[in-house]
Amino acid sequence: MTPVWAITSSSSLAVVAQIFPRSSSRREILPRQPSDSPRYFVTMSKDSSLDPIFHQKRTLRSKVRKDLKGMNASQRSQEDIAIQNIVLESSWFKSTERLCVYISCDALREVNTSKILSEILSGPAEGQTLIRKKLYVPRVEDRNSHMRMLHISTIDDLIPNSMNILEPAPVDGDGIQREDVVQAGDPVDLFLLPGLAFDRSGRRLGRGGGYYDLLLKKYQELATEQKWKQPLLVGLSYSVQIMDEGVIPVTPNDVPVDALVSPDGVIPISLRAFERMTE
Helix, strand or coil: CCCEEEEECCCCEEEEEECCCCCCCCCCECCCCCECCCCCCCCCCCCCCCHHHHHHHHHHHHHHHHHHHCCCHHHHHHHHHHHHHHHHHCHHHHCCCEEEECCCCHHHCCCCCHHHHHHHHHCCCCCCCCCCCEEEEEEECCCCCCEEEEEECCHHHEEECCCCCEEECCECCCCCECCEHHHCCCCCCEEEECCCEEECCCCEECCCCCHHHHHHHHHHHHHHHHCCCCCEEEEECCHHHEECCCCCCCCCCCCCCCEEEECCEEEECEHHHHHHHCC
16 A cells, blocks of 8 residues: 555645655756856846836746646646656755755645655665755745745644645744754755746746745855855756746846756756756
């Protein structure tokens, strides 16, 4: 019988995360020329209005949502399995010691991360020499784009919020505050990120809240101050969510990703991704 873990609220089923059988097939890294250009976007002068950009984003979000709704359950399940297996079988994931991973929400049609989370929290199998990874997951604090990444060590650390999305309680069972990734003494190596769409130049289209962009900017500034290596930012994407290069409109506040993982393989974009993902 395939193992599952599930958490429910009193009113409805909050999450049932299926742990899928692992595929033995391997995916190739999809070729793309690296760039050593700085990883930021400048879209317009400071005295220009951003309203046209926001309008373009809203239009693109509407299109992508329709495309996602057009995916049947079987296709989504197959792509979920493929994407998670690519991540779990990769050398850059296996070598990661500390990482941030989003908790997927089926209602939002995000790429499923339940198998990735389960394998991280279960730790290395008996006889393996791998070090157990330290995991941080998101907790939304308010409606002002404030989100934290808090450390968890077991799936029981997660509770459904008001939208039935799982997130960590701010304190553990002993009443101790959970460690915030921006207050940790050691840097994280990797962020696995959701998105409504991505393009092949690394642009990410979120859902309009700005939560991830604000958090990522804050963490990148911290890494610079501490003289840490910048973490690898990797978006997980269904096939229909990947756009051609430069299609997604951006503002100066948007943080690009270093690479994408799709059902067809890894798409390294930044020079950092080529150095770490093609070793």
